[in-house]
Amino acid sequence: MNERVLRIVAPACVLALGVVLWDFIVRINSIPPYILPSPGLVLSTLVADWPILWSSLLATLETTIEGLALAVVGGIGLAMLFNQSRLIEHSLYPYAVILQVTPVVAVAPLLLIYLPQQAAVLACAWIVAFFPVLANTTLGLNSVDHNLADLFRLYGASRRQVLWELKLPAALPQMLAGIRIAGGLSLIGAVVAEIAAGSAGAGSGLAYRIAESGYRLNIPRMFAALLLLSFAGIAIFALLSWLTHFALRRWHESALTRES
């Protein structure tokens, strides 16, 4: 069996085994659905509740994508600014770290007090997502080949040329790695904020549906919503991975398949 087939078949077998085991345990112990629904019930709930779950999914995805977009713009922009000015870097970097290490769950309720709900949710997604973009882009901008930098100097390149022609292309692999991490984190930020907002009685995202279903003991719907969230996370990761591969496929080691 070749590598490609194995990479699909092996995890699929694990999934099938897990689902069968899950179903078996539920049946054999006759566990009621309000404690643990069977996989079949989760799927039929997913289909039956599709209209409500779909609109919730769209709401969460919108927040996630907006948060990610702002994180990319903010992270790369800030990294470029840091790279141009030591003073700005030293002044602001510690606060970027503080923003990153403070658990967003703890910050979300505060943000919900001071900001309109949608803005607060977006802010949470942004806070958790921008740091990997900033940190990775900074690393990339600072790890330019010294000889290439000398070459640019020799040919009298301007600061703008050094940034656009040398530093940004050189930093692209790290930048994309940061964005790929940020994609997953943005979803987490959005979910955390929705849960915090949901307990305040408003919201329509998937995380809110999960919280709401929990209060109503609608466990099958909780599972269905959770399943959708997982798929959304996988889709975001796959899309960003593909984007990374597409951008680097011609030149970067990470995108090459080697024959041995």
Place this chain on the structure above:
Amino acid sequence: MASSGPAPIVSLRGVGKVFGNGLRALDGLDLDVREGEFLSLLGPSGCGKSTALRIIAGLSEPSQGTVTWRDGADARRGIGFVFQEPTLMPWTTVFGNVFLPLKLAGADRAAAAPRIMETLSRVGLTDFAEAYPRELSGGMRMRVSIARALVTAPRILLMDEPFAALDEITRFKLNDDLVSLWRELRMTVVFVTHSGFESVFLSSRIVVMTPRPGRVSNELVIDTPNRDAKFRTSAEYAGYCRVTSEALHAAMGAGAAA
């Protein structure tokens, strides 16, 4: 150092370089680079030959002494530099890499294309314009690096042990090609190497340097009209190599005594 012929393109007088960690790389270096010559700086590693090259290029400032350009400070604009590694931008093609110096000077891609293709044909890479650096062998990457240095038609080409990492066959081939490029383009080359054999084959003049601190210990003129594959196995070549090797040993002895 008797000055014969035209005024040197660039003169170093009493040049010293002390690095931040206290290492004295160069001390009292006097060096003239004359128009049209192929000058090799030969010495063991740590003799400051690369530092001297970087000072000529303006990539490093001397701690003492002066660097004087015959045609004024603007002459630095006419420098081509080849590093020890090919130092190519992996994210762009061979064409894009060779275009870089012209692009930085504000040239238009389409307008520069004929010149780039001509330079690529000089180094034998016409068919590889659209290839990415990773797709090339070490020798070919070095050719791209040389093409990039040549594309601006530099007055003086500075090369810092460019072939040190290549295998012998590739190195010989590139040495042959470099000699013919030097002849065709009538440019001035300053070539840093630690190989006496390589310097004899390539140079019209060899400056042997002593290590720690680096300064000139000896100077040899290689005056031969025939630099080709036969030259490499001739008695003449062997004779020059012996003299060079003795000079190199003397320089290392002087360095150790100092």
